[in-house]
Amino acid sequence: MRLVGTDLGSLALQSLASDVRYYLTQSPRQLPSRALYDTLGSALFDAICQLPWYPVTRAERRLIDAHRAEIFDAAAHPDRLVELGCGNGDKLNLLLGPRGVRGWRLPRRIDLVDVSASALSAASRSVGEDRDLVVVVHEAPYEDGLVRAADARVPDERVGVLFLGSNIGNFDPPGAAAFLATIRRALRNGDSLLIGADLVKPEKELLLAYDDPLGVTAAFNRNLLVRINRELGATFDVEGFSHRAVWNDEASRIEMHLVSAHPQHVDIPAAGLALAFAAGETIWTESSYKYDTDSFDAMLSAAGFATARRWVDDEGQFLLTVARAE
Ligand code: AVI
Numbered sequence: 099m100r101l102v103g104t105d106l107g108s109l110a111l112q113s114l115a116s117d118v119r120y121y122l123t124q125s126p127r128q129l130p131s132r133a134l135y136d137t138l139g140s141a142l143f144d145a146i147c148q149l150p151w152y153p154v155t156r157a158e159r160r161l162i163d164a165h166r167a168e169i170f171d172a173a174a175h176p177d178r179l180v181e182l183g184c185g186n187g188d189k190l191n192l193l194l195g196p197r198g199v200r201g202w203r204l205p206r207r208i209d210l211v212d213v214s215a216s217a218l219s220a221a222s223r224s225v226g227e228d229r230d231l232v233v234v235v236h237e238a239p240y241e242d243g244l245v246r247a248a249d250a251r252v253p254d255e256r257v258g259v260l261f262l263g264s265n266i267g268n269f270d271p272p273g274a275a276a277f278l279a280t281i282r283r284a285l286r287n288g289d290s291l292l293i294g295a296d297l298v299k300p301e302k303e304l305l306l307a308y309d310d311p312l313g314v315t316a317a318f319n320r321n322l323l324v325r326i327n328r329e330l331g332a333t334f335d336v337e338g339f340s341h342r343a344v345w346n347d348e349a350s351r352i353e354m355h356l357v358s359a360h361p362q363h364v365d366i367p368a369a370g371l372a373l374a375f376a377a378g379e380t381i382w383t384e385s386s387y388k389y390d391t392d393s394f395d396a397m398l399s400a401a402g403f404a405t406a407r408r409w410v411d412d413e414g415q416f417l418l419t420v421a422r423a424e
Contacts, residue, residue: 176258187221211243278401316341
């Protein structure tokens with residue numbers, strides 16, 4: 099393995115401050131879900147993926163494991179893979195398959211894109227270990243990392259983008275459409291996108307997945323305040339906010355909120371804010387959209403992709419699609 103780094107170790111504090119300044123002063127108050135993933139937030143998210151009540155990761159892993167060779171066939175065997183939001187690299191490792199076993203041609207270069215430096219260093223180590231690959235890391239938002247990876251492509255190289263874990267579900271519908279179009283613009287005809295999407299399921303199951311009995315998702319949500327206190331010198335009383343998950347049927351999304359238990363005043367010096375929270379006032383921290391297979395296909399098609407193959411697990415929990423840029 100050869101590891102090439104771009105930016106590893108530098109996180110944009112100003113961009114957190116400007117996000118906080120903008121989103122916390124909206125009505126209703128919000129924070130962007132990308133800010134959930136500092137080092138502790140990434141570790142808590144990895145723990146969520148292990149929870150018996152959170153089926154997303156297990157369902158997707160089962161599909162990747164069962165269909166690895168067909169996935170590479172449907173994607174026409176890319177020379178370069180670009181994973182957007184690689185997390186700890188687990189899913190990519192699974193896709194590449196056991197070391198030393200060859201039923202398909204492996205890509206020669208992997209670009210890992212994530213906003214979490216800790217996730218990138220874990221992913222680059224595990225993906226590159228004992229494999230004949232060049233691994234390049236981009237500590238960057240998806241779009242910037244994608245552009246850097248696409249700019250570095252060599253002529254005749256076929257690119258496969260991976261966008262797994264139903265990360266697409268954290269965009270609102272116009273944002274998802276725009277983001278898929280951005281991916282398409284970075285690709286050439288014949289390149290591919292492997293994308294995972296969580297499917298609509300009964301409300302009770304969704305609420306358990308996003309408000310688990312161990313309180314790990316609550317900790318993941320409240321850690322956002324811990325992060326803002328630490329990085330921006332804020333004075334959030336973390337115990338004065340509780341986690342709430344809500345299923346919004348009309349919008350087909352789970353929402354995560356933080357709810358202020360009592361009236362409180364919060365200073366956020368690095369964002370230039372002094373805020374008053376009423377009892378019961380909320381901060382909306384995440385939306386997680388859930389899909390059906392046909393509407394998901396339609397969204398891909400509107401962005402300039404044709405579905406080459408798609409798989410749904412036996413329990414009907416999760417959709418994995420290989421789409422070709424056309
Ligand atoms: C990363 N993303 C797809 C997760 C989701 O399911 O929306 C984040 C998450 N939030 C709470 N639990 C998991």
